[in-house]
Amino acid sequence: MNPSEGAPPMTKHVEVMELVAQLKAAEEAFVLATVVRTVSVTAAKAGAKAIIRPDGRIVAGWIGGGCARGAVLKAARDALADGEPRMVSVQPENLLAELGVKPGENRDGVRFAENMCPSKGTMDVFVEPVLPHPSLVILGVSPVALSLATQARQLGYHVTIAAPAADLTDTPDADMLIDGYALIKLHEARRFIVVSTQGKGDEAALRTAVATDAAYHAFVGSRRKMAALREKLIAEGVDASALDRVKAPAGLDLGAITPEEIAMSILAEITVERRRGQRRAAK
The missing domain is CATH 3.40.50.720 (NAD(P)-binding Rossmann-like Domain)
Structure with a gap:
């Protein structure tokens, strides 16, 4: 791999973590979403991060397109409401059926969502709320x-x-x-x-x-x-x-x-x- 090809992701990662530090120092609420696992073809890869504000805006980073965005944003809203982190697993319909779960169902701390994109890949995202001191x-x-x-x-x-x-x-x-x-x-x-x-x-x-x-x-x-x-x-x-x-x-x-x-x-x-x-x- 050309060394220059690895530079943009690293730069994006640094920018995300710099903003995390700034938002923490300013005592502002946000969610840090991190892709922890991917299977087959997915737009984002493990390690990708994004910062989500309470109004649903992704203000830094990237965790893929619309295939996972809706499920992650819903999990982000819920995490900000109760202060608890959660895992979101976006999978194609056939894999959800094999597991015996339905889209929107929670099992063992994981919320499952359906990937309706042609890629039919699987992506697990850890959604962590960062809240100001009460x-x-x-x-x-x-x-x-x-x-x-x-x-x-x-x-x-x-x-x-x-x-x-x-x-x-x-x-x-x-x-x-x-x-x-x-x-x-x-x-x-x-x-x-x-x-x-x-x-x-x-x-x-x-x-x-x-x-x-x-x-x-x-x-x-x-x-x-x-x-x-x-x-x-x-x-x-x-x-x-x-x-x-x-x-x-x-x-x-x-x-x-x-x-x-x-x-x-x-x-x-x-x-x-x-x-x-x-x-x-x-x-």
């Missing part, structure tokens, strides 16, 4: 809030703390600090919000929390206190259904007493919510 937004700087921030950072969360600067007595362990409760330019990832003001700005923080999109909203305080705040905020025009989505008191019932224990119980509850889709996918 976002934990904490309103308040109570002892529970500060402990929650520290523990969450250790578990890989991107932590934002919002509270009036005057309430801060020390620099919290957080990726982002916001003066006050106006949540602007938040980290774009799956988001969890905890109000832990504990008497200082409860109403303002709770009003902001329920107006912010998140997979989980919680309030560190008793049911009685939350009920009183709910009644007051509804009277001020806050949507009752939004307030009803707030978990109060925050956290799993672990018998927690100290701020550190309460923070741990909240993170445990967030973990249950965060992993819910992934547990379903694994069954």
Whole structure:
């Protein structure tokens, strides 16, 4: 083989991996699709890679034409939704029949799709989602809030703390600090919000929390206190259904007493919510 004939694929590979590094550094979601096996005639060969964005665009690399594209893009969407990698095997109809599987069926962690192109080749593609760190937004700087921030950072969360600067007595362990409760330019990832003001700005923080999109909203305080705040905020025009989505008191019932224990119980509850889709996918 002429050495120059091998240069373009290598260049494409380097470009893909450079973009992977850039997207990871920018905390942006994407899928890395890699051809791991081919049989017979296929457009792409083992080792070919492509980067797929959440909107379905292939922004770098190449994994073949339309024969595999639809199945890989569907797998990419599903992977971004549940955070789990998967294998896609695109095969001609006769080989699927020999295996006793139908197009779209999953078996032993492999999703099968039919190759309807004349080439009738087989291509296995590993689809790996790369997601930004989950976002934990904490309103308040109570002892529970500060402990929650520290523990969450250790578990890989991107932590934002919002509270009036005057309430801060020390620099919290957080990726982002916001003066006050106006949540602007938040980290774009799956988001969890905890109000832990504990008497200082409860109403303002709770009003902001329920107006912010998140997979989980919680309030560190008793049911009685939350009920009183709910009644007051509804009277001020806050949507009752939004307030009803707030978990109060925050956290799993672990018998927690100290701020550190309460923070741990909240993170445990967030973990249950965060992993819910992934547990379903694994069954």
